[in-house]
Amino acid sequence: MSTSDAGRALQDQVVVITGGSRGLGGAVADVLGAQGARLVIADLAHERAQEKARSLGERGVHAEAVALDVGDEAQVQSVLQAVRERHGRLDAVINNAAIDITVPIAELSGADWDRVVRTNLTGPFLVAKHAAAVMTALRSEGTPRSARPAGQIVNIASTASKRAWPNAAAYHATKWGLLGLSHALHAELRPQGIKVAAVVAGGMRTPFLLDRFPDIDPGVLQDPVNVAKAVLFVLTQPEETVIPEVMVLPMRETSWP
Numbered sequence: 001m002s003t004s005d006a007g008r009a010l011q012d013q014v015v016v017i018t019g020g021s022r023g024l025g026g027a028v029a030d031v032l033g034a035q036g037a038r039l040v041i042a043d044l045a046h047e048r049a050q051e052k053a054r055s056l057g058e059r060g061v062h063a064e065a066v067a068l069d070v071g072d073e074a075q076v077q078s079v080l081q082a083v084r085e086r087h088g089r090l091d092a093v094i095n096n097a098a099i100d101i102t103v104p105i106a107e108l109s110g111a112d113w114d115r116v117v118r119t120n121l122t123g124p125f126l127v128a129k130h131a132a133a134v135m136t137a138l139r140s141e142g143t144p145r146s147a148r149p150a151g152q153i154v155n156i157a158s159t160a161s162k163r164a165w166p167n168a169a170a171y172h173a174t175k176w177g178l179l180g181l182s183h184a185l186h187a188e189l190r191p192q193g194i195k196v197a198a199v200v201a202g203g204m205r206t207p208f209l210l211d212r213f214p215d216i217d218p219g220v221l222q223d224p225v226n227v228a229k230a231v232l233f234v235l236t237q238p239e240e241t242v243i244p245e246v247m248v249l250p251m252r253e254t255s256w257p
Contacts, residue, residue, distance in 0.1 A: 008034070008035045008036030009035045009036070009232070009235075009236045010032055010035040010036050010037040010091075010232075010235065010236070011035070011036035011037075012036060012037075012038060013036070013037050013038065013089075013091035013092065014037070014038045014040070014083060014087045014089050014090055014091050014092075015032055015037045015038070015039055015040070015091060015092045015093070015094065015235075016039075016040040016042055016079075016080070016083060016090070016092070016093045016094070016127075016131070017029055017032075017039060017040070017041055017042065017093075017094045017096055018042045018043070018068065018070050018093070018094065018095055018096050018097035018123065018127060019042075019043055019044075019070075019096040019097030019098065020039070020040075020041040020042060020043055020049065020052065020094070020096065021041060021043040021045055021048040021049040021051070021052045021065075022048060022052065022206075022207060023204070023206035023207055023208050023224060024096060024156065024201065024204060024206055024208075024224040024227055024228065025041075025043070025094070025096040025097070026052055026224075027223075027224035027225045027227070027228040028094055028096065028228040028231050029041060029052060029056060029061075029063065030056070030225070030228065031225060031228040031229055031231070031232050032228075032231070032232060032235070033056050033059070033061030033062075033063060034059075034061070035232060035236075037061075037091075038062040038063075038087065039053075039056065039061065039062065039063040039064070040063075040064055040065075040066060040079075040083055041053050041056075041063055041064070041065045041066070042065075042066050042067075042068035042070075042079060042097075043065070043066075043067070043068065043097070044067070044068065044069055044070075044097070046065060046066075046067035049065035049066070049067070050065040052065065053065040066079050066082075070095075070097050070119060070122075070123030070124070070126065070127055071118035071119055071122050071123050071126070073126050073130075076123075076126045076127055076130050077126075077130045080093075080127075080130045080131055080134050081130075081134070083134075084134050084137075084138065088138075089138060090131060090134045090135055090138065090151060091151055091152065092151060092152040092153070092154065092235055093127055093128070093131040093151075093152075093153055093154070094154045094156065094231060095123070095124035095127050095128065095153065095154065095155045095156060095178075096156045097119060097120075097123055098119060098120045098156070098158075098174075098208075099115070099116055099119045099120065100116065100168060100170070100171040100208070100212070101115070101116055101170060101171075102167050102168055102171075102212060103167055104166070104167050105169050108169060108170060112170065113170050116170035116171060116174055117170065117173070117174055119174075120171070120174035120175065120178065121173075121174040121177045121178055121181070124155055124178055124181065125181060127153075128153050128155075128181075128185055128196070131151065131153060132151070132153070132185075132189055132192065132194055134151075135150045135151030135192075135193075135194055136150060136192050136194070138150070138151075139151075139192075139193060150192060150193035150194050151193075151194050151195075152194065152195045152196070152197070152234075152235055153185065153189070153194065153195070153196045153197070154196075154197050154198075154199060154231055154234055154235065155178055155179075155181070155182040155196070155197070155198045155199070156198075156199055156201060156231075157175055157178050157179045157182065157198045157199065157200045157201070157245075158171075158175045158200065158201055158202075159200060159201070159202050159203075159247070159249070159253075160172050160175040160176075161175040161176045161178065161179040161198075161200060162179075162200065162247075178198070179198055179200070179245075182196055182197070182198035182244070182245070183198070183244060183245070186242070186244045190242070195237075195242040196242075196244070197234045197242065197243050197244055197245065197246070198244065198245045198246075199227065199230055199231055199234065199245075199246055199248065200245060200246065200247040200248070201227045201247075201248055202222060202247070202248060202249035202250050202253045203220065203221040203222065203250055203253055204221055204222050204223070204224040204227060204250075205218050205221045205222065205223060205224065206224050209221065219252060220250060220252040220253060221250055221253075222248070222249070222250035222251075222253075226248060227248045230246055230248045233246075234246060
């Protein structure tokens with residue numbers, strides 16, 4: 001890699017990225033990996049995660065893939081404990097995994113509602129809960145660390161947490177909920193030395209939008225790398241500073257002034 005190890009901001013820090021195989025999660029992996037982070041690509045699509053990890057490895061990034069359903073508490077706990085045992089540290093988790101079912105409420109089944117809530121809101125809660133437990137335990141053990149605080153949790157929210165449009169009731173409910181959860185955890189976990197931040201992302205050129213809305217103009221969207229750089233900015237603040245929320249919008253997104 002072109003950047004020297006000494007100059008990489010996250011050198012050897014262990015970061016778990018949920019939904020990290022593509023889209024914004026993949027961009028976050030690229031950006032953090034270039035800064036020396038050791039990545040765990042946790043994704044329900046395990047084969048895709050393995051391919052992403054291989055691609056990162058070809059660029060000199062330490063990355064491993066694990067299968068993870070974020071809505072399954074036993075899986076979440078098992079994955080995070082395995083990270084602790086394998087690496088002896090857990091510096092950050094990025095709650096990025098999310099889904100949407102874009103239909104009118106009259107067509108939204110209870111099962112589909114539960115599926116969206118399970119992935120987009122229950123998942124981040126479970127990951128944050130068990131990540132915080134690992135981070136707190138490691139700190140109490142006095143595990144050598146290259147940086148304080150005890151750890152960081154970054155929740156990928158959306159402008160869907162600030163406004164609403166038709167046919168996305170479940171998605172809006174979960175993203176508004178995630179933003180509230182993020183701020184609640186920011187208040188609760190600060191005494192434990194854990195920073196919690198929400199990155200509110202505007203529309204991006206990712207499969208999440210482009211695959212579902214083929215008529216959308218990509219020119220009004222932003223490169224997910226730009227949002228990934230905001231995640232990096234949040235993670236690299238001085239010990240005494242935390243950013244609870246940051247919004248990153250494309251210049252041509254007209255829903256905002």
